[in-house]
Amino acid sequence: MTTVAEIMRDVPFFRGMPADALELVAGCGSNVHFDAGRLLFREGEAADTFYLVRHGSVAIEAYVPTRGSLVIETVDAGEVVGWSWLFPPYRWHFDAHALTDVRATAFDGACLRGKCDADAALGYELTSRFARTLIERLQWTQLRLLDVYGNAGGG
Amino acid sequence: MPAAAEAAVATAPMVPRPFRVRRRRRETADTWTLTLEPLAGEPVAPAPGQFMMLYSFGVGEIAISVAGADDGLLTHTVRSVGAVSAAICAAKPGAVIGVRGPFGNSWPLADAAGADVVVVAGGVGLAPLRTSVQSLERARSDYGEVTLLYGGRTPLDLLYRHELDQLQRRGRLGVAVTVDAAASGWSGSVGVVPQLIGGARFDPASAIALVCGPEIMMRFTALALIERGLAPERIHLSMERNMHCGLGHCGHCQLGPTLICRDGPIYSYEQLVSLMEVREL
Numbered sequence: 374m375t376t377v378a379e380i381m382r383d384v385p386f387f388r389g390m391p392a393d394a395l396e397l398v399a400g401c402g403s404n405v406h407f408d409a410g411r412l413l414f415r416e417g418e419a420a421d422t423f424y425l426v427r428h429g430s431v432a433i434e435a436y437v438p439t440r441g442s443l444v445i446e447t448v449d450a451g452e453v454v455g456w457s458w459l460f461p462p463y464r465w466h467f468d469a470h471a472l473t474d475v476r477a478t479a480f481d482g483a484c485l486r487g488k489c490d491a492d493a494a495l496g497y498e499l500t501s502r503f504a505r506t507l508i509e510r511l512q513w514t515q516l517r518l519l520d521v522y523g524n525a526g527g528g
Numbered sequence: 529m530p531a532a533a534e535a536a537v538a539t540a541p542m543v544p545r546p547f548r549v550r551r552r553r554r555e556t557a558d559t560w561t562l563t564l565e566p567l568a569g570e571p572v573a574p575a576p577g578q579f580m581m582l583y584s585f586g587v588g589e590i591a592i593s594v595a596g597a598d599d600g601l602l603t604h605t606v607r608s609v610g611a612v613s614a615a616i617c618a619a620k621p622g623a624v625i626g627v628r629g630p631f632g633n634s635w636p637l638a639d640a641a642g643a644d645v646v647v648v649a650g651g652v653g654l655a656p657l658r659t660s661v662q663s664l665e666r667a668r669s670d671y672g673e674v675t676l677l678y679g680g681r682t683p684l685d686l687l688y689r690h691e692l693d694q695l696q697r698r699g700r701l702g703v704a705v706t707v708d709a710a711a712s713g714w715s716g717s718v719g720v721v722p723q724l725i726g727g728a729r730f731d732p733a734s735a736i737a738l739v740c741g742p743e744i745m746m747r748f749t750a751l752a753l754i755e756r757g758l759a760p761e762r763i764h765l766s767m768e769r770n771m772h773c774g775l776g777h778c779g780h781c782q783l784g785p786t787l788i789c790r791d792g793p794i795y796s797y798e799q800l801v802s803l804m805e806v807r808e809l
Contacts, residue, residue, distance in 0.1 A: 444710050522685060
């Protein structure tokens with residue numbers, strides 16, 4: 374059976390992480406499964422987990438009155454879902470639900486925060502990786518805001 | 529048409545040949561696909577990636593890439609964004625449109641033989657890649673992994689939805705589609721098309737990429753491909769800049785030292801990396 378640490382080593386998010394740090398993070402992880410349509414988390418609830426998606430797709434959504442749940446973006450295999458566990462007030466800002474059957478590794482936020490508080494190097498490793506993910510998602514969001522497929526005029 | 533007139537048309541690249549609209553299909557709210565047949569003379573045989581100049585008589589002429597060329601018929605997908613394109617989109621079966629071309633170079637499919645191919649399209653940028661995707665699927669065994677990544681504004685703005693569904697169903701190419709924004713009911717990917725590159729299957733050491741879409745989308749796509757390890761000379765982009773004559777005479781499509789209608793429209797990212805920062809001509 375593949376261990377959580379072995380799963381992590383093959384994922385870009387964790388690539389290059391020192392082995393001891395990887396083992397510490399892996400110690401907070403466990404494998405989970407969501408059937409298509411199931412919620413991973415809901416806006417406003419306590420954010421105590423982040424997920425590494427190993428298979429399937431997850432939709433990050435916002436509920437808009439009169440319009441229903443709108444998909445903000447989708448996250449596919451190899452990517453992580455959830456960073457609200459890392460920053461106070463540790464509440465989810467959006468919903469996340471499984472678009473397909475999803476296999477993921479769930480990492481316990483409280484467990485990770487405790488280890489990061491005790492080990493600054495681990496905290497830096499993990500925070501810098503989340504910062505990179507945040508920047509990438511921000512850049513893609515900025516590109517979407519440009520509405521590049523909108524009517525640019527022409528002949 | 530008298531034989532002398534036919535010969536004159538064939539040898540005069542500035543003279544539009546009359547083509548009749550045989551079919552017209554709505555793709556999206558503002559985009560139509562027209563199938564054109566020549567009224568007389570030899571059929572046109574453009575290579576994948578080339579463009580034609582389409583003339584709506586009395587309105588004007590615009591460059592439109594070739595989306596299909598089978599059995600002597602030309603297929604063009606046109607988005608209505610101005611007076612000329614609106615007139616062409618409005619041309620019903622039986623209407624006559626002037627056609628010049630083909631012009632420009634073509635996608636380097638021959639260079640891709642045996643290698644992986646990543647096709648990345650955004651919006652109506654799928655149209656100039658349509659014939660290449662068809663060729664890649666037909667000659668599937670000549671290539672390694674072949675992947676089409678396509679992004680649009682919303683699900684309703686995606687071109688060739690039926691063909692995309694069929695392509696996915698046949699499963700001979702990897703196909704991933706994403707949209708910038710979706711209402712509930714869309715079960716596909718939401719995000720920009722460069723985000724799909726991380727999950728695409730290709731060997732960056734030998735793959736080639738064919739990219740077409742809005743320039744900024746192509747720039748971010750090229751950067752994402754380079755981050756995956758693809759060399760800039762293996763990334764090919766189709767450019768569009770105000771083509772008028774199609775022959776490199778008028779200079780309207782100049783981009784730095786190059787005239788896109790004559791030297792392009794397809795360039796490697798290595799050739800374009802500095803030129804894409806030219807803001808206005």
